[in-house]
């Protein structure tokens with residue numbers, strides 16, 4: 001993709017019934033890394049995140065705490081969800097709440113249009129509803145309950161009983177979109193990714209789509225249906241629209257055209273909503289469908305999907321307090337193949353912190369900047385004739401930049417990091433072989449020493465640029481120590497072309513200090 005294109009990326013908007021855990025932080029960090037990378041390529045980037053505040057789940061939680069749902073949502077947004085963005089250093093461009101007036105207006109406009117165009121009708125519905133999922137379930141989605149729910153049918157995701165609901169609702173003619181959706185998946189094979197999620201979605205739609213109940217009359221915590229105020233809009237129909245109401249739908253056509261369509265990053269548990277219901281809604285409204293829907297895997301703890309309701313939840317701050325924000329970001333992006341499930345353990349993060357961040361990268365940065373300080377008084381040395389080993393480093397910088405950019409384009413975030421690490425390893429190997437501390441002992445080797453340190457410094461600067469979307473704080477510290485200013489102004493797809501400043505200030509403290517007592521076993 002040439003730099004300068006529009007890149008609008010979204011996270012799911014999170015339910016405010018509970019506080020964030022590392023699964024939510026994982027989605028945020030992945031989206032933020034992609035956004036930071038594109039922003040630094042010069043793309044017209046927009047990262048949207050926010051909160052999903054309507055529906056029965058939030059209503060019940062608020063009621064059980066003796067507050068109104070709006071008071072509950074306000075409290076959770078301010079005390080938990082916005083602080084999450086600080087905790088894991090998210091550079092979002094907007095934060096939408098489904099209780100924002102801009103959102104409520106947009107949802108009503110959209111719904112009215114679908115109603116006027118004949119895509120909505122009134123009907124009767126009876127089915128099993130899971131409040132945890134905020135979704136009607138098919139009998140095949142249910143399993144036998146255990147423990148307190150022995151003898152009952154429970155939701156396979158939440159392990160809690162479903163409720164039988166019988167309602168007279170408004171319905172969206174989703175069944176009209178079965179063939180158009182299948183055509184979409186065929187003509188845009190990368191619309192849903194990864195392939196495992198795509199296959200599941202295609203199979204699901206091939207089995208036939210039913211019309212979707214999109215309103216509720218049994219409670220009133222939601223956006224009112226514009227032509228019948230005794231109904232509120234179904235929470236998923238409301239929530240999905242955040243992606244367009246945040247970018248000017250119906251009120252600011254210029255902004256809307258500039259941003260939409262988006263790339264959606266979601267957990268695979270909610271890929272179906274984004275890859276089936278959402279494009280059907282957009283097709284009905286005559287709007288472009290998303291560019292891509294990427295369903296990432298689950299974070300598992302002890303082999304089980306981590307969730308608060310199953311008591312396996314870990315707060316992001318438990319990890320950042322011990323290892324720091326950059327290490328949190330690095331670990332989850334590196335250790336888990338984006339698109340697959342991955343197990344979290346304190347032992348694993350601790351081992352990677354030590355081996356890869358502290359020893360592999362941090363140490364390299366400290367050694368090189370210290371040697372420039374010691375042998376050249378902090379003045380950047382001028383390289384002499386380049387030997388094959390020096391040229392090999394240069395080539396690695398260029399190749400790694402190209403390959404990492406390609407990996408990000410494919411959402412292969414962990415591959416991008418792995419390829420960047422080839423430069424870390426190459427530089428460590430180069431220093432070991434060239435032994436600048438030996439060269440420094442002989443005046444006759446002064447020019448060779450200058451070449452080796454200049455080559456190392458160049459590689460280090462390239463690493464700072466390439467790593468900035470992943471570990472923004474450490475990368476900026478390193479960039480400053482090599483005499484540079486604002487890191488994000490160096491285009492990332494030209495990472496190896498940065499021009500060096502005259503002086504280097506050795507890194508006083510390491511980028512990743514030794515951690516004596518990681519909280520092993522705390523999970």
Ligand code: MSP
Nearest residue numbers: 012013014015023027052239240266267298299306
């Ligand atoms: N509110 C809906 C989304 C509406 S989007 C229009 C919702 N919210 S949620 O709070 O339950 O968060 C869902 C997202 O959090 C998942 O899609 C996923 O991205 C992330 N995760 C929640 N638990 C997770 C794991 N254990 N592992 C990885 N991601 C997880 O669904």
